[in-house]
Amino acid sequence: MAEKLSTVRTLVKKAKDLYRKKFSEEAKVFSYAPGRVNLIGEHTDYNEGFVMPMALPLYTVWAGRKYDGMYAEIYTNLPEIQEKYLKFNIRFIDRSGPKWGHYIKGVMKNYYGRLHAFKAVIVSSVPMGGGLSSSAALEVSAYMFFDELNDGHSELTTLEKALACQKAEHFAGMKCGIMDQYISFMGEAGCALMIDCRSLTAKPIPIDDPDYVVLITNSNVKHELQGSEYEDRRNECHRAAEILGKKSLREADLLDFKNLMNKRFTLKASTSLLKRARHVITEIKRTEDAARLLQRSKYIPFGRLMLESHKSLKEDFEVSCPELDRLVELAMQIEGVLGSRMTGGGFGGCTVTLLRADVVDKVIKHILANYEGDPIFYVCKPSNGSKRCCYCARFA
Template structure:
């Protein structure tokens, strides 16, 4: 089956560089449940989706590299010597960050050219950044036979995010994008980086993503702040990460914490338990129970972890009061992006029409919809 995205990226590369490239597709991801647990060594339940980043890459005939962001019609030429993060570098930092992190492993990266583009919007909470990082490291590994395993590649991508984009993310986004399996979600233990795939069959329901089309600027600083809170509480508890704590443990040190920090840590402990319970619900084919866990997750993200926003809360409140939706929550880092919803297939069209209308009335802007299918992880493609 033809893929217009991959064909466009391939054509753009050939037109620009007069070479045939190797082609990589790296998917975005959803996360069924388990939000902000990954950097606490906890459990998450993500899946790769059939939308993501396509990259065309080939050796350069010069000593410098050119990276071209197809969707932005924006190019950046750079040297492979002394790579450092760019101030306000945006997408450039993801590309050069991956190169720099490979170099830190003592591996030489020869000059290359790359063209990339995607069909997931930045800021939607579908991990376009992890998909881009993975497409670069996977493409370079293939092109130059660098000998990196997929497990090593996702650590390169994660370090690029930490050191060049300034976001101290966990491993979930890179893992799900790299290791995703068609029609499966992955119960990922973020401490051991071991995952158990679960076939997803929602029967009469469909996963619908509703994009608020907002991305509030405080997300990166707030993300890092919450990670710092989790690490501070872990030190109080004398444990490596909140994954090792129970609610009873946390209660014992409550007097040492602000109420705000106590609630944030409590949320992480409870969300970790919800991720495990969600797997039990899936195994038992209890979709209503899974849906209830999604609603509980959003409640914690909104009222304990404080990473939601009015637009996300509005969409989840609508879902709670709609008989055709059995579960919904915000997904991703927060402060914008998408909600994930379990919607009755027979009511999809009606639900979307209703949400479009009331969201526009409430916020004077449009939301967007994605019906996602679960896909395989980062891979080479042929045209």
């Protein structure tokens, strides 16, 4: 059945106990940040389009303390990570060491404030490689931890912190858009956020009807977004915008796409480039339509847009995979499921499904009986983004 979700309180206690075990002293500083699921608007963020994520009740938690010296010492017990201990000089930050440490070092490189030597442990309920933004949860919780080492003082706005964490992801080798860090900082309970990735503004979109829930299904097929597939698609999108004379595909519409089709031979536009442009242009429009529907509690047509989005990601953007397609197919076979789609960068990871609350168990049983894999299920409601450590400290 669906996984039981650990609360922030539970994870803080786990982190506190782990810190005591590893460092033989008590942690004094705590932070946390959530993962996210994107309901619709995939691969549109780096095209200055719209996205609609919600923060999840899945968290990455830090516990630790500062001390005099020049070194950071970090331990994590995440089962997906083999090299669990990291130590480095905070004055000489490079990309050596395990990959998960690159995200932390990237935050430190872009942290606006004093860096202290520290010891810390990290625990998390955000699955790695599942498309639920475990990297952003790590980055945002790291930034909040460094703020707490400075007694919570920061001269940056929340948006500026999100941009700093986006740069940290770039440092780690992933040229992502702003969505993941934005929602991890600024998520709102009971709402998705309609984020304009050009203006960097957002509007809360309520998802609070008790008759409907969001089911996340982790295919347990891992993906590596640093691979060439992601960069190829990003470059194709930028090339399409360049051919159209647009700053980004956000400025293009279906008429522009038709012109691109008509002139594809003259402009030397490849078939794949045309397909990538069509996905982004139509996905931005779907996301705008989806926001209007959810604002009027029109869940059924919203579900149809989710299915259209998956079809576009599968056929035009070509970032789905057989396992994700099968999970969507199986979910849609059950009455009461309104829509389902892959979520995240693609090439594995998770699907997100909107369905009636009374059919969740039926859907899970149907998938378990027919899916050739070992899926994990999460039933989630939109949650808040990261808050100050004083919120965590009460649990310590």
